[in-house]
Amino acid sequence: SSASASGSDSAAAAAASSDSALDSAASTASDEADSLLRLRRYCVEMVKxxxxxxxxxxxxxxxxxxLALDPLVALADTALIGRLGALAIGGVGISNNVFNMSFTxxxxxxxxxxxxxxxxxxxxxxxxASRTIARGLWISAVVGITAIALLGSLSSPIVRFFGANELVTPYAVAYLRARILAAPLFLASMVxxxxxxxxxxxxTPFLMSIAANIVNLTLYPLLIFTLKLGVAGAGIATAVSQATLTxxxxxxxxxKQMLHVRDLRTPPSVAKLVPLLRTGAVLSIRTFSILSTVSFATATAA
Structure with missing residues (x-):
């Protein structure tokens, strides 16, 4: 009788254990089904x-x-300048480095x-918003005019500092002095x-960039070869295309009334410029650090 009771208890325990295992398996299967259903819904929402x-x-x-347009136009410009010889390519390349380091x-x-x-x-x-745009344009004008004065008067020592030798320097100076004339407009285009x-x-900026680059590619051969202005003609063409864009x-x-002319008539106070300049200082330090590191690494490798 005792053995029979013990057997019954064992059978009951085994049945209970089996039921618990089945419940656990069913719960796991249900959880997996719910997870798959949620994943399916998420995927549907992602592609819908x-x-x-x-x-x-x-x-x-x-x-x-x-972004894709600029490298293509630069490639065409290089091909045209290349017809002037290796010294012209070297001079324009150095001038572009000076320009980029100065304005990036x-x-x-x-x-x-x-x-x-x-x-x-x-x-x-x-x-x-109109006043914000006007402040940026005023900064562009002041910085651009200052750049014209400094880079224009110091162009020879600057390009030599960037690696131009006595043969390349005349080409670099001619291109830089022509291109720098559009410095205020170049900065204004960023704004x-x-x-x-x-x-x-x-x-709108994309379409205007297309128009400006068409002007650039039209003026390049005209000024470089037809009017025989050489690399100075290339700089003028670049400056005119920049003016077209801006x-x-x-x-x-x-x-579109995004900008009111009245906001351009009076220079903004320094206090109004502080938020923009504070943000700009951090970004400028970052950009200058990157450019300096790349330039140093390039010079060291060379």
Whole structure:
């Protein structure tokens, strides 16, 4: 009787253990099924088109196009300058290094303008956005005019500092002095393009870049070969194309009432410029550090 009771208890325990295992397996299977279902729903949501995706594509594609445009035009420019000889290519290359080192640190004019304009546009503060653009343009004008004076008068020692020898220096100086004339407009274009991005419009700067590069490619052979201006003609063509881009963007901003002319008439106070300059200082230090490191590494390797 005792053995029979013990056997019954063992059978009951085994049955209970089996039921528990089945319940555990069923629970695990249910959890796995729920996880797979959630994963499926997530994947469906990820690939399902929505208005935000279309908006991202609408903004991103022209920006990518603009990035792809510059190297292609630079390649065509190099091919044309190459017909003037190795010294011309070397001079233009050194001048471009000087120009980039001098002005890339002011990329903050566009980088800081975009988020500020985007916030003001989102809040409907269009008058404030116009004043923000005007401040950036005033900074561009002051820095650009200063650059014309400094780089124009010190162009020879500067290009020699960047590695130009006595044979290359005349070409480098001729190109730099011609291109530097558009320095204020070059800096202003950063502000203009940053403002358009803040308004979620990358198409307009892209189309204006196409127009400016068409002007550039048209003037290059005309000034270099037809008028026989050499590398100075190349610099003038680049300056004119930059002016085309900037003046076109400014005209469109005024027409679209993104920028009010009255905001350009009076220079902003230093206090109004401090937020932009504070942000710009950090970005400029970062950019200058990168450029300096690359230049030092290149010079060391050479």
């Amino acid at each position: 088109p929505n208005p935000i995706d279309r908006q991202i594509v609408r903004i991103a594609l022209p920006a990518v196009g603009a 640190v002011f990329n903050f004019l566009g980088m800081a303008t975009t988020p500020t304009i985007a916030q003001q546009f989102g809040r409907g503060e269009l008058d404030k 203009c393009q940053g403002a358009f991005r803040g308004y979620q419009d990358t198409r 003046l076109g963007l400014l005209t469109l901003m005024i027409r």
